[in-house]
Amino acid sequence: MLDRKIIPTIEEAVHFDLQLKNCDRFALDNKVPVYAMNAGAQDVVMVEWIFDAGNWYDKQPMVAATTNFLIKNGTTSKTAYQINDFFEFHGAYLNRSCYNETASITLHCLSKHLETLLPVVREIIETSIFPEEELAIYIQNQKQRLSVNLQKCDFIANRLIDEYLFGINHPYGTYSDAKDYDALNTDLLKAFYKQYYLNGSCKIFVAGKMPTGYESMLNKAFGTLPLHADTPVVVEHPIVTAAQKKVEIINDENGVQGAIRMARPFPNRHHPDFQKAHVLNTLFGGFFGSRLMSNIREDKGYTYGIHSYFQNHVHASAWMISTEAGRDVCAATIAEVLKEMELLRNELVDMEELNLVRNYMIGSLLGDLDGPFQLIGRWKNYVLNGLDENYFYKSIETIKSVTPQELQRLANTYLQPDDFYELVVI
Amino acid sequence: MYVLLQSILSIMIQFDRFVLDNGLRVLVHEDPSTPMAVVNVMYDVGARDEDPAQTGFAHLFEHLMFGGSVNIKDYDEPLQRAGGENNAYTTNDLTNYYCQLPAQNIETAFWLESDRMLSLAFSEKSLATQRKVVCEEFKEHYINKPYGDVWHKMRTLAYTVHPYRWMTIGKELSHVENAKIDDVKNFFFKHYRPVNAILVVAGNVKLEQVKRLAAKWFGPIDMGTKYERQLPIEPVQTEARKLEVQANVPLDAFVKTWHMDARLSPGYYAADLLTEILGGGAASRLYQILVKEKQYFSSIDCYHFGSLDAGLVAVDGKLVKGVSMENAVKAVDEEIEKLKATKIEAKELQKVINRTESVIAFEDMSVMSRASSIALYELLGDADMMNTEFQKYQAIGIDDIHAYANSIFDNNNSNTLLYHAQ
Numbered sequence: 086m087l088d089r090k091i092i093p094t095i096e097e098a099v100h101f102d103l104q105l106k107n108c109d110r111f112a113l114d115n116k117v118p119v120y121a122m123n124a125g126a127q128d129v130v131m132v133e134w135i136f137d138a139g140n141w142y143d144k145q146p147m148v149a150a151t152t153n154f155l156i157k158n159g160t161t162s163k164t165a166y167q168i169n170d171f172f173e174f175h176g177a178y179l180n181r182s183c184y185n186e187t188a189s190i191t192l193h194c195l196s197k198h199l200e201t202l203l204p205v206v207r208e209i210i211e212t213s214i215f216p217e218e219e220l221a222i223y224i225q226n227q228k229q230r231l232s233v234n235l236q237k238c239d240f241i242a243n244r245l246i247d248e249y250l251f252g253i254n255h256p257y258g259t260y261s262d263a264k265d266y267d268a269l270n271t272d273l274l275k276a277f278y279k280q281y282y283l284n285g286s287c288k289i290f291v292a293g294k295m296p297t298g299y300e301s302m303l304n305k306a307f308g309t310l311p312l313h314a315d316t317p318v319v320v321e322h323p324i325v326t327a328a329q330k331k332v333e334i335i336n337d338e339n340g341v342q343g344a345i346r347m348a349r350p351f352p353n354r355h356h357p358d359f360q361k362a363h364v365l366n367t368l369f370g371g372f373f374g375s376r377l378m379s380n381i382r383e384d385k386g387y388t389y390g391i392h393s394y395f396q397n398h399v400h401a402s403a404w405m406i407s408t409e410a411g412r413d414v415c416a417a418t419i420a421e422v423l424k425e426m427e428l429l430r431n432e433l434v435d436m437e438e439l440n441l442v443r444n445y446m447i448g449s450l451l452g453d454l455d456g457p458f459q460l461i462g463r464w465k466n467y468v469l470n471g472l473d474e475n476y477f478y479k480s481i482e483t484i485k486s487v488t489p490q491e492l493q494r495l496a497n498t499y500l501q502p503d504d505f506y507e508l509v510v511i
Numbered sequence: 512m513y514v515l516l517q518s519i520l521s522i523m524i525q526f527d528r529f530v531l532d533n534g535l536r537v538l539v540h541e542d543p544s545t546p547m548a549v550v551n552v553m554y555d556v557g558a559r560d561e562d563p564a565q566t567g568f569a570h571l572f573e574h575l576m577f578g579g580s581v582n583i584k585d586y587d588e589p590l591q592r593a594g595g596e597n598n599a600y601t602t603n604d605l606t607n608y609y610c611q612l613p614a615q616n617i618e619t620a621f622w623l624e625s626d627r628m629l630s631l632a633f634s635e636k637s638l639a640t641q642r643k644v645v646c647e648e649f650k651e652h653y654i655n656k657p658y659g660d661v662w663h664k665m666r667t668l669a670y671t672v673h674p675y676r677w678m679t680i681g682k683e684l685s686h687v688e689n690a691k692i693d694d695v696k697n698f699f700f701k702h703y704r705p706v707n708a709i710l711v712v713a714g715n716v717k718l719e720q721v722k723r724l725a726a727k728w729f730g731p732i733d734m735g736t737k738y739e740r741q742l743p744i745e746p747v748q749t750e751a752r753k754l755e756v757q758a759n760v761p762l763d764a765f766v767k768t769w770h771m772d773a774r775l776s777p778g779y780y781a782a783d784l785l786t787e788i789l790g791g792g793a794a795s796r797l798y799q800i801l802v803k804e805k806q807y808f809s810s811i812d813c814y815h816f817g818s819l820d821a822g823l824v825a826v827d828g829k830l831v832k833g834v835s836m837e838n839a840v841k842a843v844d845e846e847i848e849k850l851k852a853t854k855i856e857a858k859e860l861q862k863v864i865n866r867t868e869s870v871i872a873f874e875d876m877s878v879m880s881r882a883s884s885i886a887l888y889e890l891l892g893d894a895d896m897m898n899t900e901f902q903k904y905q906a907i908g909i910d911d912i913h914a915y916a917n918s919i920f921d922n923n924n925s926n927t928l929l930y931h932a933q
Contacts, residue, residue: 128872173791176866195868235761236657337655389651409651455547
């Protein structure tokens with residue numbers, strides 16, 4: 086007779102021997118480095134061009150983001166429509182994203198079309214023209230989108246908490262305003278493009294089932310451009326944190342929920358506490374079985390979800406707790422979060438819970454290593470943050486070995502209510 | 512140039528299928544290239560199967576499925592201990608549960624999934640909490656968000672009798688708030704039985720191993736009674752419907768829908784391609800003409816939900832401030848009329864076929880997505896259909912697109928929601 090109360094034997098994930106598959110590296114003729122993960126069963130590829138062209142290099146708000154957005158909206162020989170139609174005809178996706186330090190252009194396509202598509206990506210990097218009309222449409226639509234977003238409590242909360250942590254003039258703390266869009270012009274974009282894209286510092290990441298000879302395809306298309314591998318001139322941005330720690334804002338009188346953000350500054354990945362704190366964070370609010378979720382969602386039902394995480398910045402990070410809770414239970418939610426912090430400061434985590442978190446983290450890491458796109462994503466993260474595979478092995482070692490005493494020390498160092506900003510936006 | 516791009520998907524998704532004595536259909540997709548295994552359980556129940564006085568139940572149920580089963584206090588904890596992760600979703604048509612874990616520990620997933628198919632714990636505490644959680648989800652996504660009630664209003668307008676007239680989250684908060692434990696039990700034993708479920712196991716697994724584990728863990732569960740779906744059929748719409756609302760939003764918005772064919776009809780594939788022609792990407796017709804050229808809309812999309820019963824094609828956009836609703840509506844109608852009057856060119860058809868090929872290839876990359884596709888096609892009648900899906904798109908010609916556009920884009924078949932900023 087089957088006894089369903091007995092748990093089947095499991096092989097604990099902490100005993101797995103995880104290996105990070107190496108990526109191939111080579112350089113184009115202009116020294117631009119290429120990182121490649123040539124693997125996978127499906128005939129699809131991803132190519133990502135990463136430029137040091139994030140808003141870190143902005144001299145005026147929104148220039149980096151707008152340049153990135155409009156880079157594919159017209160070249161000397163093609164209109165925005167012709168460019169879009171070309172990629173769409175081949176079932177390809179050409180996206181672009183602007184981050185704090187970097188900005189990227191990303192191509193996803195079937196392997197068989199790569200050779201046809203690369204020259205047009207080159208054309209975009211080499212001869213983008215930023216038409217007035219395209220900028221005008223973009224400004225109009227962005228301002229409209231902003232007006233909708235400004236009605237959302239979570240959107241407002243995300244902007245303000247970053248401002249408190251870093252200051253409105255810091256790239257991590259800044260946010261868009263309608264007047265910033267009005268101040269844009271195509272000369273600003275062209276100058277930014279020329280410096281940070283056409284003559285910019287670039288890295289290329291590729292993954293998927295690469296077609297034969299893809300190395301020379303890349304070299305032919307991009308190896309003769311004035312791109313380079315040098316890092317740009319160092320720019321420093323002073324962090325200016327807000328003085329007031331607790332803020333409550335009514336954005337919508339009729340709002341039925343409040344967006345809660347609690348956050349404190351935290352060092353970047355190179356700090357010796359970073360990986361250990363990652364374990365503590367997972368236990369605290371980093372997965373479905375975390376203490377915050379178990380207490381505030383699964384026991385109290387105050388929210389659909391509550392999470393804690395580290396912000397993904399290169400220079401400095403922040404430890405953030407984020408949720409949308411019922412308007413009448415916002416104060417109770419914050420009280421419970423503080424209670425969970427206190428527990429972590431005052432009591433040792435028991436080994437059973439710690440083991441669960443360890444197994445969950447290793448298992449989920451194993452899942453994250455599955456597939457070429459995931460693997461190149463991990464490598465990209467290491468390369469852009471000045472890390473290497475040692476970081477991966479060190480992080481596994483930390484997950485397996487960090488002690489309850491060490492976690493308690495971290496909680497006492499970092500989970501101090503006085504260090505946290507507390508924001509509620511209704 | 513485009514005629515050279517004739518393409519055939521090279522990779523077929525292989526699987527084996529067997530049925531347990533209790534009617535549970537089991538499909539196995541072996542992929543030794545991954546260290547992981549996926550266990551996917553799809554139940555043939557969605558919001559369309561709800562009592563109109565108890566809407567939101569299928570989705571509430573999805574939450575309750577994590578509140579402990581008859582022999583296992585907590586679903587998540589043992590799975591996480593085994594290095595696994597899971598989630599679930601409910602649509603108007605079905606409910607799907609999936610977990611991924613290191614292949615070595617696959618039996619943990621069988622143990623967990625079979626126990627909650629055997630019976631839930633039906634805990635009052637779990638019901639009380641999840642009622643609140645779902646209410647917060649309702650608020651977060653549909654009340655406390657500008658335009659959050661658009662589809663609530665559109666479904667009510669477009670459907671008069673078919674249960675697609677409510678959303679999966681439910682018609683109103685009170686239906687979920689008033690859910691009782693007896694309702695939960697009845698719902699469970701009506702729908703969550705082996706005979707109404709499909710189990711897909713994929714990844715680094717072997718057929719023989721899955722046969723053994725399925726028989727061991729799912730074999731002893733009572734078959735249950737096959738749920739025979741008898742939903743009211745939505746009558747053919749014979750007159751255009753229109754609803755105007757005023758709301759506290761910054762921009763006017765416009766949504767128009769037309770009834771389209773059910774998932775297995777040939778018309779479905781034509782409708783899917785039509786939405787691509789109109790709204791698939793920045794070079795699609797509506798975006799190019801209405802956002803870029805005329806600048807009447809700041810954003811516009813055309814889509815459908817892939818509904819299994821007859822669904823809706825939707826055009827959905829936000830107007831540029833200062834543009835009159837009348838002109839915006841007229842401009843959309845003009846684009847629709849163009850599709851009806853003039854056949855598309857071969858190159859445009861080839862483009863949307865190529866895009867479809869690409870979407871399928873990218874979807875098939877993850878073993879999790881392959882597992883849920885196998886389950887969906889099996890639910891539709893035969894998992895083998897997933898390997899012939901692309902051919903069905905390739906079989907659609909210019910004339911089919913033209914005929915289908917003329918058949919659905921009839922004003923009498925349309926529903927218009929004009930959402931005015933106050």
